[in-house]
Amino acid sequence: MKDALGSVQSVLVLGGGSDIAQATLRELVQRRARTIVLAARDPGALDGIAGELRSAGATVETVAFDARDTATHAAFVDGVFERFGDIDLALLAFGVLGDQETAEHDGSAAVDIAEVNYVGAVSVTVPIAQRMRTQGHGTIAALSSVAGERARRSNFVYGSSKAGMDAFFQGLGDSLAGTGVNVMIVRPGFVHTKMTEGMDAAPLSTTPEAVASAIVHGLARGRETVWVPSTLRYVMSVLRHVPRPIFRRLPL
């Protein structure tokens, strides 16, 4: 349960190696989150962040999780809730950007992006939502992207996978209204992380720490949607309505 000051105490992170997730965990542990379950393809790679969070006072466990291994997701979720009890926050932070150029010409590369970002997210979230419904409280926070708001020529494979997952979480949030479970969709723009390393930064680019602060702020206020930076909400509401012949010529 959240503590008396509204801070989450137990957190499950799917994609524990994510730079955004790790920045978020540093903030949450500073604000008294005490049980952290880090899930990743290679749990051994999380020793550094696990040690750091333990030094900051949290109990941290690492578990194996692969977003593409959908057949294991229901048992994985059962295992986490049975072993650690109630989870106040499930943060979905896994994702792949992929290579747009390759994905346009190689169906299996495109499917890989769709499987991790969309199918994997749907597959693991359905049992999490069911568990949270039963416990009667909790937040599912999902890292979507501005890229899902309108597909761009330059990264429409990734963008379409995020559009799909974003729509899923919107509907899920509506279906959970009144159950005590909240869904918070986080839509960052360009964030300087491993995922974007070596790329030219887009306008309004931001940092994992800024996304983390926006997530923590959004959790405290029970937000359903969080844009990072917040001005992107207005930028995207304009871009969404630009006619396609013009939109496809914009240097985005």
Ligand SMILES: NC(=O)c1ccc[n+]([C@@H]2O[C@H](COP(=O)([O-])OP(=O)(O)OC[C@H]3O[C@@H](n4cnc5c(N)ncnc54)[C@H](OP(=O)(O)O)[C@@H]3O)[C@@H](O)[C@H]2O)c1
């Ligand atoms: N960076 C940006 O500009 C940006 C903008 C908007 C939204 N986002 C979204 O924010 C989330 C976090 O991204 P980030 O920027 O923090 O990037 P990141 O540091 O590269 O983190 C992505 C994480 O996804 C994990 N992952 C990839 N495939 C997986 C799979 N099959 N199963 C389990 N985990 C898998 C990776 O794990 P491994 O360590 O095993 O590779 C990695 O820890 C992603 O959903 C991303 O799409 C990022």
